[in-house]
Amino acid sequence: MQFYSTRNSNHIVNIDEAILNGIASDGGLYMPSAFTNVYEQLAGNDLHSVAENMLTPFIGGYFSTDEIKAIVRESFCFDVPLVQLNEQLYVAELFHGPTLAFKDFGGMFMANVMSKILQKQGRKLTILVATSGDTGGAVANGFFDKENIDVVILYPKGKVSDLQELQLTTFGKNITAIAVDGTFDDCQHLVKTAFADQELKASANLSSANSINIGRLIPQMIYYGYVANKLFKEKTIRPTIVVPSGNFGNISAGLFAKQIGYPITRFIAATNANDVVPEYFNTGTYTPRPSVQTLSNAMDVGAPSNMERINNLFGNDVSKIKDEISAYTVSDEQTKATMQSIYEKYNYIADPHTAVGIRVAEEKANNETCVVMATAHPAKFKADVELILGVNIPLPKQLSDLLNKPQQKLNIPNSFSVLKDFLLTAQKK
């Protein structure tokens, strides 16, 4: 399949270029050129069968069937439990991967696919990424020990949680974690400056792994397909899917899954106080603005980059978008109250992001069966969850294992020339 830029439908590339470039040269985001209905060809109901069925139209021209099977086996080696809370409410737990968040689907897949593309091309490259916490861990874990790829992660010193820092700094080998004396915005600015620097571009073979890469969206279709197929086959239910949203990448992947024929009724986006999209659907006016800080911090996004994809998919027609997605905002107070009531009613511990989704499902669904995408394990937000629920949350093995590992990190000032020297020197080794 080919991929076009949201800013120019004549700008077309193959999957290898789309993934290695990350963003189109005109600043647009890559979109699949076609959505082929493949649901009828689904051969089994397990996660791997669904994954092979869904991935084939997107990467099948470039990778052989055996290569796709290998990518699926290597990338998706964890469960997606579907937990039923009541007659019409389910939670799909996407957080059983190595870093306990749904971003593992994208991180693992992209690392395996990029590595295979580079092998075919006989090339090496360096991934440079800025993280406010979660993305960096999923990227580091996915790319760890990949032969032809080095990863450099910038994070704001003292501004990620201790557990998040451990998830970045305990790998070593091809993963370099750099604590920057600055904010997340400073880190992101350093990354952007590096990509615009001609000398670095020429010598350092840089690429990105951020959430706008189509290589992260494609694998995220899989859990939508898996749970929709399961409910449809077992109970003839076409669920409405509620997605706790920040950058709107996750929900975009859900739209793709529906486009290729999977049995989904519609989507509801649940945001925290960063309510640019609910406001857009209500008023027709899209006003990106600086984000505000909330309890569900992985969704603190004031200018959701994937809205460009969603607008493109529906020909920039808000009324068409609203036929497929509605969107609601939830305050921190409501999030806390929902975490408490869900715990009391169902003995279920939801992390703050998932709770934003559950709140919307409980209040806004019209007598339809909802699946809420549970985006992170509650232990990732241990301090907040314990305070809100008054319970003790044990660390899952993925996190407790990190506590005994030595940390390796560099510290740099918020200075592009220092970063540039580091990247040029590392390249020569």
Ligand SMILES: *Cc1c(COP(=O)(O)O)cnc(C)c1O
């Ligand atoms: C990244 C993230 C989100 C938001 O996903 P988008 O694709 O940015 O909409 C929600 N919850 C958690 C836990 C996340 O890490």
